[in-house]
Amino acid sequence: DQQVKQNSPSLSVQEGRISILNCDYTNSMFDYFLWYKKYPAEGPTFLISISSIKDKNEDGRFTVFLNKSAKHLSLHIVPSQPGDSAVYFCAARSNSGNTPLVFGKGTRLSVIA
Amino acid sequence: KAGVTQTPRYLIKTRGQQVTLSCSPISGHRSVSWYQQTPGQGLQFLFEYFSETQRNKGNFPGRFSGRQFSNSRSEMNVSTLELGDSALYLCASSLGGGGEKLFFGSGTQLSVL
Numbered sequence: 001d002q003q004v005k006q007n008s009p010s011l012s013v014q015e016g017r018i019s020i021l022n023c024d025y026t027n028s029m030f031d032y033f034l035w036y037k038k039y040p041a042e043g044p045t046f047l048i049s050i051s052s053i054k055d056k057n058e059d060g061r062f063t064v065f066l067n068k069s070a071k072h073l074s075l076h077i078v079p080s081q082p083g084d085s086a087v088y089f090c091a092a093r094s095n096s097g098n099t100p101l102v103f104g105k106g107t108r109l110s111v112i113a
Numbered sequence: 114k115a116g117v118t119q120t121p122r123y124l125i126k127t128r129g130q131q132v133t134l135s136c137s138p139i140s141g142h143r144s145v146s147w148y149q150q151t152p153g154q155g156l157q158f159l160f161e162y163f164s165e166t167q168r169n170k171g172n173f174p175g176r177f178s179g180r181q182f183s184n185s186r187s188e189m190n191v192s193t194l195e196l197g198d199s200a201l202y203l204c205a206s207s208l209g210g211g212g213e214k215l216f217f218g219s220g221t222q223l224s225v226l
Contacts, residue, residue, distance in 0.1 A: 009153075041219070043119075043219045044203070044217045046215075049214060098163070098209075099169065100169045102158065103148070103155050103158075104155055105153060105155035
């Protein structure tokens with residue numbers, strides 16, 4: 001039972017344009033959401049997070065939007081750069097109790113110069 | 114501050130053997146989580162240890178086990194290896210208070226022949 005779903009396995013975007021990565025979740029207890037970025041042969045690195053009390057969080061070129069009623073979040077990268085090419089994982093957890101972080105299957109982003 | 118260290122980086126085993134993977138968390142972090150990454154399956158949670166006690170467990174068979182030592186270092190063991198156990202095994206640490214983000218190591222790439 002996939003509680004966190006990233007339905008697009010891959011995405012190609014032109015350099016300088018916007019990249020939009022989507023994520024859906026099914027568990028209504030999730031109230032903290034994170035995005036991780038992973039390069040080959042490296043571990044995932046934290047990118048940005050959002051709490052359920054907010055609907056938007058911004059950090060430089062990266063913005064995460066949360067739509068709680070739709071159980072949907074998205075990561076926007078503007079402008080996209082070739083160095084952004086990586087696999088992006090969406091993750092979620094419930095902050096009540098020490099529950100594990102649940103990850104989606106990832107979306108491979110390719111930014112073409 | 115040193116990051117999360119996993120050893121070894123690469124491992125080749127044959128079916129039926131057992132393997133032990135090691136993880137040293139970031140200094141001061143008391144929680145260690147283990148994840149399995151296979152192509153197309155994202156990161157699947159194995160277990161989490163906090164203060165030498167297993168705090169959470171994923172949906173993996175009993176062949177997968179782990180432990181944590183008093184210095185927060187953790188080991189993961191897989192017995193009676195199967196071909197399907199070939200994967201990248203990732204260790205992540207956090208302070209352990211709950212709700213915070215995870216910091217990942219580079220992983221151990223296990224190949225079972």
